[in-house]
Amino acid sequence: MEKTFMMVKPDGVQRNLIGDITSRFEKKGFQLVGAKLMQIPTSLAEEHYGEHKEKPFFGELVEFITSGPVFAMVWEGEDVIATARNMMGATKPAEAAPGTIRGDYGVIVGKNIIHGSDSPESAEREIGLFFNSEELVDYQKNDLNWIY
Numbered sequence: 001m002e003k004t005f006m007m008v009k010p011d012g013v014q015r016n017l018i019g020d021i022t023s024r025f026e027k028k029g030f031q032l033v034g035a036k037l038m039q040i041p042t043s044l045a046e047e048h049y050g051e052h053k054e055k056p057f058f059g060e061l062v063e064f065i066t067s068g069p070v071f072a073m074v075w076e077g078e079d080v081i082a083t084a085r086n087m088m089g090a091t092k093p094a095e096a097a098p099g100t101i102r103g104d105y106g107v108i109v110g111k112n113i114i115h116g117s118d119s120p121e122s123a124e125r126e127i128g129l130f131f132n133s134e135e136l137v138d139y140q141k142n143d144l145n146w147i148y
């Protein structure tokens with residue numbers, strides 16, 4: 001089953017949105033297989049957002065993502081990578097549809113509440129950056145027949 005990496009960014013943690021966000025993915029039918037509250041070291045932030053290191057906003061992005069705790073998660077399910085991106089909404093909250101996480105709670109691009117992997121390659125890379133294999137739990141739920 002496909003897995004993706006997501007995290008509630010420091011603004012989402014400060015605004016008490018961990019419960020709402022995890023609840024959305026749970027209710028959708030995805031399964032949580034790993035999660036932790038953590039303070040991201042600068043080196044990990046720079047590596048995680050490495051694709052943006054030449055962008056003018058890179059410094060601000062690293063500063064923001066390390067400015068307070070994040071809630072890092074791995075979620076599993078069919079097409080979870082693309083579906084979770086849709087549930088997050090567009091990068092710019094002003095363009096994110098109502099009903100999406102960024103559309104419902106975000107206002108500016110630099111504080112857009114949540115991160116999610118954007119491809120299978122990113123998901124594998126980011127899960128490996130944030131979690132050890134012992135931190136991911138392989139388990140079966142009883143309601144899968146009602147989801148698939």
Ligand code: RTP
Nearest residue numbers: 057061090091109110111112114115116117118
């Ligand atoms: P993320 O990686 O955080 O899930 O966001 P994303 O895929 O939707 O967007 P991406 O293009 O990967 O950009 C990463 C984060 O950089 C910040 N950003 N700031 N000031 C700006 O113009 C600007 N553009 C992007 C955003 O916080 C975005 O989530």
Ligand code: MG
Nearest residue numbers: 115116117118
């Ligand atoms: Mg991205």
